[in-house]
Amino acid sequence: MTDFDTSKLSWDEWDELQNPPPAETDFDRVVERAISRRGFLGGVLAFGSAAAAMGTLGNLMSSTSAEAQEAASRFQFKPVAIATDNTVHVPEGYSWQPLAKWGQPLFSSVPDVDPAKGVSLENSDKVFGENTDGMELFVIGGHQVIAINHEYVNPEINLPHTEKGVPQSADDVKILQNMQGVTVMEVAEGENGWQIVLDSPFNRRIHHNTPMTLSGPAAGSDLVKTAADPKGTDCLGTFNNCGAGRTPWGTYLTCEENFNGYFGSTDANFVLPEDYARYGITAETRYAYEKFDARFDVSKNPNEPRRAGYVVEIDPSSATSTPVKRTALGRIKHENAAVVVARDGRVVVYMGDDERGEFLYKYVSNGIYVPGGDTSMLLDEGTLFVAKFADDGTGEWLALTPETTGMKMDEICVFTRQAASKVGATTMDRPEWVAINPVAIEAYCALTNNSKRGVKKNAGGDEMPVGGPNPRAENEYGQIVRWYPENDDHADGKFKWDLFCMAGNPDVHKDAYAGSSNINSGNMFNSPDGMMFDTTGLLWIQTDGEDTNEGNFAGQGNNQMLAGDPATGRIERFLTAPKGSEVTGQTWSADKRTHFVGIQHPDAPFPDGEGKLPRSTVVAIKRNDNAMIG
Numbered sequence: 001m002t003d004f005d006t007s008k009l010s011w012d013e014w015d016e017l018q019n020p021p022p023a024e025t026d027f028d029r030v031v032e033r034a035i036s037r038r039g040f041l042g043g044v045l046a047f048g049s050a051a052a053a054m055g056t057l058g059n060l061m062s063s064t065s066a067e068a069q070e071a072a073s074r075f076q077f078k079p080v081a082i083a084t085d086n087t088v089h090v091p092e093g094y095s096w097q098p099l100a101k102w103g104q105p106l107f108s109s110v111p112d113v114d115p116a117k118g119v120s121l122e123n124s125d126k127v128f129g130e131n132t133d134g135m136e137l138f139v140i141g142g143h144q145v146i147a148i149n150h151e152y153v154n155p156e157i158n159l160p161h162t163e164k165g166v167p168q169s170a171d172d173v174k175i176l177q178n179m180q181g182v183t184v185m186e187v188a189e190g191e192n193g194w195q196i197v198l199d200s201p202f203n204r205r206i207h208h209n210t211p212m213t214l215s216g217p218a219a220g221s222d223l224v225k226t227a228a229d230p231k232g233t234d235c236l237g238t239f240n241n242c243g244a245g246r247t248p249w250g251t252y253l254t255c256e257e258n259f260n261g262y263f264g265s266t267d268a269n270f271v272l273p274e275d276y277a278r279y280g281i282t283a284e285t286r287y288a289y290e291k292f293d294a295r296f297d298v299s300k301n302p303n304e305p306r307r308a309g310y311v312v313e314i315d316p317s318s319a320t321s322t323p324v325k326r327t328a329l330g331r332i333k334h335e336n337a338a339v340v341v342a343r344d345g346r347v348v349v350y351m352g353d354d355e356r357g358e359f360l361y362k363y364v365s366n367g368i369y370v371p372g373g374d375t376s377m378l379l380d381e382g383t384l385f386v387a388k389f390a391d392d393g394t395g396e397w398l399a400l401t402p403e404t405t406g407m408k409m410d411e412i413c414v415f416t417r418q419a420a421s422k423v424g425a426t427t428m429d430r431p432e433w434v435a436i437n438p439v440a441i442e443a444y445c446a447l448t449n450n451s452k453r454g455v456k457k458n459a460g461g462d463e464m465p466v467g468g469p470n471p472r473a474e475n476e477y478g479q480i481v482r483w484y485p486e487n488d489d490h491a492d493g494k495f496k497w498d499l500f501c502m503a504g505n506p507d508v509h510k511d512a513y514a515g516s517s518n519i520n521s522g523n524m525f526n527s528p529d530g531m532m533f534d535t536t537g538l539l540w541i542q543t544d545g546e547d548t549n550e551g552n553f554a555g556q557g558n559n560q561m562l563a564g565d566p567a568t569g570r571i572e573r574f575l576t577a578p579k580g581s582e583v584t585g586q587t588w589s590a591d592k593r594t595h596f597v598g599i600q601h602p603d604a605p606f607p608d609g610e611g612k613l614p615r616s617t618v619v620a621i622k623r624n625d626n627a628m629i630g
Contacts, residue, residue: 015280076630082557083576086604098607099194101615104128106203115613118160124178125205131616132598134244137587140317145202147184147252147316149241170292177208194620204319208237216380218327221410235307243336249375252314255334259308264290267299326379330416338434342491352431356450357458359425360387386425389468395495398423427464439537441488446528449478477503477526518569530584539564544582578606595621595629
């Protein structure tokens with residue numbers, strides 16, 4: 001047990017504390033290997049800069065002034081400067097307003113929260129949840145419905161009656177459980193801007209105790225059976241919901257990320273199962289659930305953590321539908337799930353596993369998507385792959401099957417990280433959101449950072465050498481990798497890749513840590529995290545990094561959202577967030593004239609102003625002339 005306050009640590013910091021990486025590797029040997037392959041600084045900067053400055057390799061020199069001017073016109077806003085204050089800033093000619101704040105009611109019978117008193121147990125599953133994250137908007141019978149994740153809670157704020165937010169009872173735990181998960185809510189624009197439609201039949205809270213179904217190869221496995229669910233097919237709750245996705249048939253995919261921090265042991269002598277270590281499951285938890293809810297006590301229910309860590313499918317059109325955990329998509333710390341239909345109609349889902357040195361995955365369905373047809377098995381029956389990148393700009397997807405891994409299918413789905421290690425996948429710098437370009441056959445992944453690259457191993461003991469799409473040791477800034485499927489087919493087993501950009505600080509560094517050539521003093525940032533394309537093919541990049549504005553991060557200010565043009569590599573800053581917050585989750589209104597953006601865990605009194613407690617908030621951004629965002 002720790003003897004200091006861990007309540008304000010990020011999940012990444014908390015994992016680092018609970019599971020320190022294995023001992024240092026031979027750093028000199030790792031760098032030597034990278035240099036021998038193509039040269040560390042020279043090769044990285046030439047490859048990263050040339051590839052990032054244009055949309056494809058080799059196109060850098062083909063740009064003309066006319067082409068550059070045409071590309072520049074794609075950005076219909078004047079970039080904003082960095083900020084270090086406590087509010088949101090958007091470009092001239094744009095405005096923002098809060099749409100939904102933590103504790104805001106979804107039903108007219110529920111009062112708005114008084115942050116000084118917190119949310120009552122009775123109302124905790126009837127209000128907008130805490131720490132907004134991934135989101136998608138659906139048009140259902142003419143109604144605009146947003147499904148949105150609530151990644152975790154801030155106990156000191158959410159339980160103001162307790163000391164430092166430490167739960168003192170089962171009721172306290174239940175309040176925290178109810179404020180996480182997913183909100184489904186109808187929204188509408190009126191004279192006073194965008195508002196939640198109270199009492200809409202679509203409004204719903206999904207939380208840590210919502211009944212769910214396990215499907216796919218792990219359903220019914222002995223690995224997921226419990227005393228409460230001897231069949232291994234029915235479970236409760238979805239946890240640490242981070243990124244999101246949507247299916248072509250109109251359902252929402254919510255992704256379970258740092259689920260490990262919810263499970264612990266009340267028995268000091270209980271020996272944790274061997275597989276726990278790879279996922280960071282320890283005897284200590286973030287919120288003390290195990291002290292008041294036996295489901296989270298692994299000494300009593302050792303299989304319970306194996307029922308978390310999945311992509312969960314939710315039907316936003318039915319408030320009574322049962323969410324489904326799709327185990328065929330693997331059990332990892334899912335960031336998001338980016339879905340595309342391949343050339344032959346098969347469904348492809350790209351997924352990142354957000355931890356240092358973990359992997360990038362792809363699922364390809366066996367069946368074909370037919371609009372209006374049966375979609376119930378498309379995310380259950382298929383093949384899971386993991387990416388292997390070569391230094392020459394090529395790569396391949398390695399199938400995770402009993403033949404390639406020596407594991408049974410249920411084991412592959414429950415112990416997916418171990419399966420990926422067995423086939424020799426490429427360890428990545430925290431692969432987070434994947435975004436698929438709607439106007440080109442290419443996809444992108446935000447590699448947020450990895451301060452242990454080149455000096456440590458990952459949690460499974462895999463090397464994290466410098467090279468390929470992870471070109472910098474002790475990488476504090478992050479980069480965005482892009483790949484182009486062979487044969488213009490997302491289901492193909494091979495791809496080519498480059499780096500769209502390497503974040504950095506050109507005011508502090510003059511080497512690889514300055515970033516790629518499309519990073520400059522006016523647009524620099526660190527830790528790219530959330531990413532989504534709009535319908536025109538602009539890539540919107542959100543950050544979750546250091547906002548100290550000092551040292552290596554001097555001049556970068558608060559976290560931000562930027563727009564990137566895949567055709568030119570140009571990147572411009574569109575939004576800055578309040579101090580201490582992360583910019584995460586975004587979607588657009590049906591007419592594309594409003595951009596909804598999530599502001600998570602602000603340290604500042606946002607959005608209610610001085611003297612008020614901070615509230616995680618979704619803001620609605622519009623152009624003052626009501627034109628399309630961009």
